[in-house]
Amino acid sequence: MTPHFFRWLALAGAIIIADFVSKAWVLSAFHLHESRVVTSFFNLVLVFNPGASFSFLADAGGWQRWFFVVLALAISAWLVMMLRQHAHERLLPFALTLVLGGALGNVIDRLRFGAVVDFLDFHVAGWHWPAFNVADSAIVVGVALLLWQQLTHKESGNSE
Numbered sequence: 001m002t003p004h005f006f007r008w009l010a011l012a013g014a015i016i017i018a019d020f021v022s023k024a025w026v027l028s029a030f031h032l033h034e035s036r037v038v039t040s041f042f043n044l045v046l047v048f049n050p051g052a053s054f055s056f057l058a059d060a061g062g063w064q065r066w067f068f069v070v071l072a073l074a075i076s077a078w079l080v081m082m083l084r085q086h087a088h089e090r091l092l093p094f095a096l097t098l099v100l101g102g103a104l105g106n107v108i109d110r111l112r113f114g115a116v117v118d119f120l121d122f123h124v125a126g127w128h129w130p131a132f133n134v135a136d137s138a139i140v141v142g143v144a145l146l147l148w149q150q151l152t153h154k155e156s157g158n159s160e
Contacts, residue, residue: 005087008097009080015101019134020108023117035121042122047131048115069110072103079103091149098142105135 030036030046037043079100086092109116118131 001084002087004093005084008083008087008093011094012097012101012104015098015135015138016105016108019102019105019138022134023109023119026119027117030119041124042120044119045121045131047118048113049118049131050115069107072107072110076100076103076107091145091153095142095145095149098138098145100142102135102138102142105133105138109135 026044026046030044032046032048035043035045079096083093083096083100086096106116116133116135118133118136120133120137121131122129
């Protein structure tokens, strides 16, 4: 294993820590469903999401908790394998690391609370985007970078 690989894992760890610390702060400063206005388009609010993105399967009765834990751990194992293979590159492992850190950050919540702690609430004209968190943000940016990498790099193996 290369030093690059361990740097990517350290970055994933930093994402997990940033996610954990931000959620710990929200949990200590807010009551469930309490909302605080930050700007005209952004609030902080404490909600728990037992589902996935956009509350997918949130009302499924509880089995989804373990399904999402197992799924995230399986994907994380695959991401670590991909990181080992591409550790010397830049864009691809950065994207994989963001997804890995985010996925594991949300797994921690599912194991602790049975749901994911969400608190970032953006809105416009009375329409609210589903609340999300630091881990979700890392996943979205990571997936966007993976798509960018796939769309802009030839199959020559060049992932820089």
